[in-house]
């Protein structure tokens with residue numbers, strides 16, 4: 492008897508979730524369309540719609556043109572019904588985004604702040620997040636949680652930063668980043684978060700490698716739309732693949748790492764403005780920039796081809812460079828194809844769709860995704 496009751500509740504929960512997700516994926520639908528699409532009875536759909544509407548998750552959105560008889564009401568999802576905050580921690584700044592159920596950035600801000608392993612820094616993070624939500628003029632009960640992206644390797648339970656060269660953390664000596672945040676919080680590696688954002692809500696792509704070309708080089712591997720963490724949470728440390736034997740010294744201390752050739756700071760002096768200036772001068776025909784860019788692309792093509800050989804899936808270019816590379820991607824495809832044993836073109840090479848604050852958006856989406864799977 493208890494089993495039957497539980498089972499019945501589970502069926503009701505699944506029905507509700509299917510109805511909500513169908514509306515979420517469509518701009519507008521009628522009650523009849525929902526019932527027919529999901530093979531459910533009109534009373535079941537009607538009761539669920541009533542509940543979802545009273546919870547502020549869906550709304551009536553006009554009517555459909557009549558095909559005879561009464562015009563059917565159009566039903567849409569309210570995309571701002573729930574929101575999530577993403578916080579990206581870097582050595583130099585803190586970025587905050589507020590994203591809605593569609594993954595759109597509703598609000599964002601970036602604050603210059605040098606990382607320090609101190610309680611004051613953690614306190615400031617808490618105040619920054621509270622202030623950001625406070626000034627967003629939203630009902631706080633709509634905030635699902637705060638995601639925190641960090642440039643480091645996390646523990647298996649994703650509660651602690653085990654190691655971060657960028658932040659100078661080792662042996663779990665970092666602070667508790669979530670300590671002063673009064674919302675459900677989750678940590679993620681920054682490149683993993685950015686990679687997750689790339690495949691989120693896409694149905695076509697199943698496998699992809701995300702190459703993050705920021706002031707350090709990292710990335711993520713997505714297999715069947717899931718992040719592959721590796722045995723030690725250290726997968727996708729693409730920045731430290733050896734590109735050149737006895738080559739340039741990398742910040743990790745080893746020689747010839749990809750990072751030493753393809754980080755964004757190779758082109759800039761480590762600042763956003765520097766990168767903007769670099770591409771501005773490149774477009775204006777600056778000889779020095781042309782030479783640097785040619786060399787940069789030649790190394791990047793080798794790395795991209797290596798990733799294609801390893802994973803045989805799309806390679807997505809992201810990070811700071813991802814925001815600028817669109818107009819040069821055909822040139823890079825040709826270079827990558829020259830080194831490829833099997834393929835005559837580099838059409839597998841893609842440019843990221845999240846051109847700004849990808850890590851912050853991605854880590855916020857972890858809360859959105861959880862909500863959508865449980866609603």
Ligand SMILES: [Zn+2]
Pocket residue numbers: 730731741742743744745748750
């Ligand atoms: Zn290295």
